[in-house]
Amino acid sequence: MNYDSYPEIKPGRKTIKRIYIAVMLFIVGRAIQAAGRMDKTVRKEFQNLKDDFVFALGVHPHGPWMVVGRDTKGRARYLGWNPEGKKIPLKMSIKNVESAILVFTFQESTSVAFARNRFVVDGDLIDALAVVRVLDLVEVYLLPKLIAALAVKRYPKWSELSPVRKHIGRVAIYTRALLGF
C-alpha cells in the first residue's frame, strides 16, 4: 500500500475538522480527475489551461491541501495532498480552518466565500476562475441537488445537464474517485 497517497494530518487543535476537510479535498481532488474524463465541460476547461498548469487548494498555512494538475494531453490529474516540492503556479488557500469548514460543509458557496474574503489567490486570476467553474460542476455531480443548490449560484437546469448525463456521470465519477483511476 502506498501511504504517500493519503493525506498526513498534522496534529494540533481542530483535528476532527482538519480530518474532515482532508477527506473532502481528497474526494473532490479525485473527482476532478474523474470528471475530466467523464464531463465534456470539465475536460474543455482543462484543455484550455496552460501545459504545466497545477493548482493547490487548501487551508492556510498548514493544510490540508489537494493538488491537481493538467497532464501533457490536457487531462486533469489528481497529484496528491502534498504541495511541497512541487511547482504550483496557482495556489488557492482558505484563510483558516473555520472558514474552510463553512466552504466544505457547503454552508457558504465558493462565491460567497470569495466575497467574504476567505480565499487568498496566489497566481493567475483567469486560471482561478476556471478552477471555480470546475469545482462548481464537480459539486453538482457529487452532491444531492438540495445541497449542491446551496453551494453553487445557479444549479444547472435539465437543459444544461441532462438527467442521464448527471446520473451516469455521478456514478462514474464516484466510482473513479473512490477507486482512483
Added chain:
Amino acid sequence: MFLPDYYEFCARVKTVAGHRALDKIPSMLSSLGVTRPMIITDRGVLGAGLIKLVSGAIKGSKLKVGAVYDEVPPDSEYKIVNTAAKLYRAKKCDSIIAVGGGSVLDTAKGVNILVSLGGANILEYEGAGAVKRKLRPMIAIPTTSGTGSEVTVVAVIADHQKKVKIPFTSYFLLPDIALLDSRMTKTLPPFLTAPTGMDAITHACEAYYCLAKNPLSDATALTAIRLISANILNVVKKPGDLQGRLDLANGAILAGMAFSNSMVGMVHNLGHATGGACGVPHGVCMSLFLPYGLEYNMHKRAKEIGELLFPLAGPEVYAATPLKQRPEKTIEYIRKLNQNLHDATGGRHARFLKEIVDREGRQMVPKEKLPDIARTAQGDGAKIYNPEEINYDDAMMVLEHAYEGKPLDRRKVRKG
C-alpha cells in the same frame, strides 16, 4: 437591513475636501514628515493648468517639488511605472502627489511600491500579498469624479504586449490622503464628466446589490448615488458649477469606498472585457451596461434595486412609486439619465454598444467582437461577486441586447 454573517471594511484614507483644499498640501505633507514630493500626472492635466494650481499651493512653504513626471498615458503601463520610479530615485524625492484620473493614480500607486520596497520592475510585485509594508507618503488628487482610485486598495496596471491588465491589491495601496478640490475637476469636458460620473454611480449600485454588500458599503453607496444623481446632468450642462463639481467628487470618493470593500459585479465584468477586447473607455462601458446589470440580477435583488430609487430619484418619486414598481422604475431612471446625458453632450454619451465610436468616428465594437468580449469576461474576477451566475452564453445574451440598446428580455435570463 441586510447584515452578512461576516464582512470586512477598510477605508483608512484621510480625506480633505473643499473649494480650496489644495492649500492644505504643505501642512499635510509636513505632518507626514516629508519635504520633497514628486508630482505624477499626465499631459492633459498639465495642459489644463492644474499642476500650476498645485505648485501655487506649495509655493512659499518649506516643500520643494523634487520632480514632475507628466507622461502617464490614458491607459498606463508597467514600463511607465518603472520609468517614473527611476526619476523619483534620481531626484531624491521622498513622497508622491498624484494628480489625475484613474490611470495616473494607479500609476502613482505602482511607483510608490517600487520606490518604497525596492526593485526595478513593478511586475515583480504581482499577485496578492506581495506588498506587505507601509509605503511612502502619498496624496491622491483626482481630476475626474469616477474611478474612486483615491480610496481603493487596488492599482490596475497594463502590460500592452501581453494585452493584459494586472491588478495589484494591498491595503498599503490606500493613499495617505485623498484631496478633493472643486477646481481640479472643473475643466473636465462634459463628454468625459458624463461617463466618469456613471462609472461612480455603477460602483455604488453594484456595491449595493452584489455579494459582498455590508452596512458600511451600503451607507457609503447610498450617499454616493444621491450626490451624483442630483448633480451629474447639471454639471454636464454647466461645467463651471463648482458646487456641483465638489458634490460629484464627494460622490465618487464615497462610491470608491463602497466598491473597494464590497466589490462589483456583471457591469464591471462585461465592462472590463469590452475595454480589453475593443479598447472602449471604462466609463462608457459602465454607463451602457448598468441598466443590464440591474435587469439581469432583478430576480435575486428586486428589493435592493428598488431601494436604489430613493437616492437616484429623490424622496418624492420614491414615495409616489408603489413598492412593487420601484425596481422597474430604478432601471427606467438610469436609462433616462443616459438618454439625457446623450442629449446634453450632443450625442457623444453612448447609450449602446453599436453607437460607440473612436475619435475618427469608427465603430469601436463591431458585432463580430461580441464572442470575444464574452470569452474575455469569463476570465474577469468581477463575475464572482455578481449575484447570478454568468457563463459564456449568458454574457452573449446580454451583449446582444446591449449592442442594439434593447431592454433585456428577462425570460431569457437563466435563474438560479
